[in-house]
Amino acid sequence: EPExxxxxxxxxxxxxxxxxxxxxxxxxHLYFYWYRQILGQKVEFLVSFYNNEISEKSEIFDDQFSVERPDGSNFTLKIRSTKLEDSAMYFCASRSRSSYNSPLHFGNGTRLTVT
Amino acid sequence: GIQVEQSPPDLILQEGANSTLRCNFSDSVNNLQWFHQNPWGQLINLFYIPSGTKQNGRLSATTVATERYSLLYISSSQTTDSGVYFCAVVSGGGNKLTFGTGTQLKVEL
Structure with a gap:
C-alpha cells in the first residue's frame, strides 16, 4: 500500500x-497537509496546500513557517528561525481528492527538538 | 470552529477486556477518521467512517452523524493496543481534519 x-x-x-x-x-494525491503535536497534546492543523498554493492555514502558521512543493514529489515545511516552543512532532499528510469522501493518509512524523 | 471531545480521557484495562471509546462533535461532519498513536508516536489509521459501521478484526467503529458521535469498540484487548486513540473530523466546507482530545489507553497483563 502506498505510504x-x-x-x-x-x-x-x-x-x-x-x-x-x-x-x-x-x-x-492532490492535497497536502502539515500538522504538529506538542508532547502530550493533541494533533494541531498547520497548513493545507493544493495546486501549488496554500489553501488554508492556522494561527500557528505564522511568518516563520513556509511550505513548498519544489518538484513533483516532495512537499517541505521550513521553519526559518526555530524557537524552543517549536519542539514537537510534525506530521505530513496527503489526500487524493477534494471531495469529502476520501481519508487523509499520514506519515510517521518528524520529531523536532529545539535546544 | 468545530469542537471534538473524546471520552474517557484515560482508560486502564486488563488484557482480554472490552472497551468503548466515544467521540462527540459539535457540528455536522463530512469525514471522520479514527487513529491509534503508538508509543513511538506514529499515527496509525484505523477507520475512515463518516457514517455507518465498520469492523476490522478486534476493532469496530460506528458513526451516527445525525447525533454527532462516533464510537470505537475494542474487543479482547491486548497490550499492543496501548497508546492514544484520536478521532478526527472534517466539517462544513473545509478539507482539514480537526483532531479530538484523545483517549489514553493502557492495557495491562
Missing part, C-alpha cells in the same frame, strides 16, 4: 536555526 514518507525521523537543532522537514506524499 506518505517523512524525513528525517528525528531532528535536533539549535534555537534560531532554520530547519526543513521533508515529505513525499502518495504519488497520485
Amino acid at each position: 506518505v514518507t517523512q524525513t528525517p525521523s528525528h531532528q535536533v537543532t539549535q534555537m534560531g536555526q532554520e530547519v526543513i522537514l521533508r515529505c513525499v506524499p502518495i504519488s497520485n
Whole structure:
C-alpha cells in the first residue's frame, strides 16, 4: 500500500536555526497537509496546500513557517528561525481528492527538538 | 470552529477486556477518521467512517452523524493496543481534519 514518507525521523537543532522537514506524499494525491503535536497534546492543523498554493492555514502558521512543493514529489515545511516552543512532532499528510469522501493518509512524523 | 471531545480521557484495562471509546462533535461532519498513536508516536489509521459501521478484526467503529458521535469498540484487548486513540473530523466546507482530545489507553497483563 502506498505510504506518505517523512524525513528525517528525528531532528535536533539549535534555537534560531532554520530547519526543513521533508515529505513525499502518495504519488497520485492532490492535497497536502502539515500538522504538529506538542508532547502530550493533541494533533494541531498547520497548513493545507493544493495546486501549488496554500489553501488554508492556522494561527500557528505564522511568518516563520513556509511550505513548498519544489518538484513533483516532495512537499517541505521550513521553519526559518526555530524557537524552543517549536519542539514537537510534525506530521505530513496527503489526500487524493477534494471531495469529502476520501481519508487523509499520514506519515510517521518528524520529531523536532529545539535546544 | 468545530469542537471534538473524546471520552474517557484515560482508560486502564486488563488484557482480554472490552472497551468503548466515544467521540462527540459539535457540528455536522463530512469525514471522520479514527487513529491509534503508538508509543513511538506514529499515527496509525484505523477507520475512515463518516457514517455507518465498520469492523476490522478486534476493532469496530460506528458513526451516527445525525447525533454527532462516533464510537470505537475494542474487543479482547491486548497490550499492543496501548497508546492514544484520536478521532478526527472534517466539517462544513473545509478539507482539514480537526483532531479530538484523545483517549489514553493502557492495557495491562
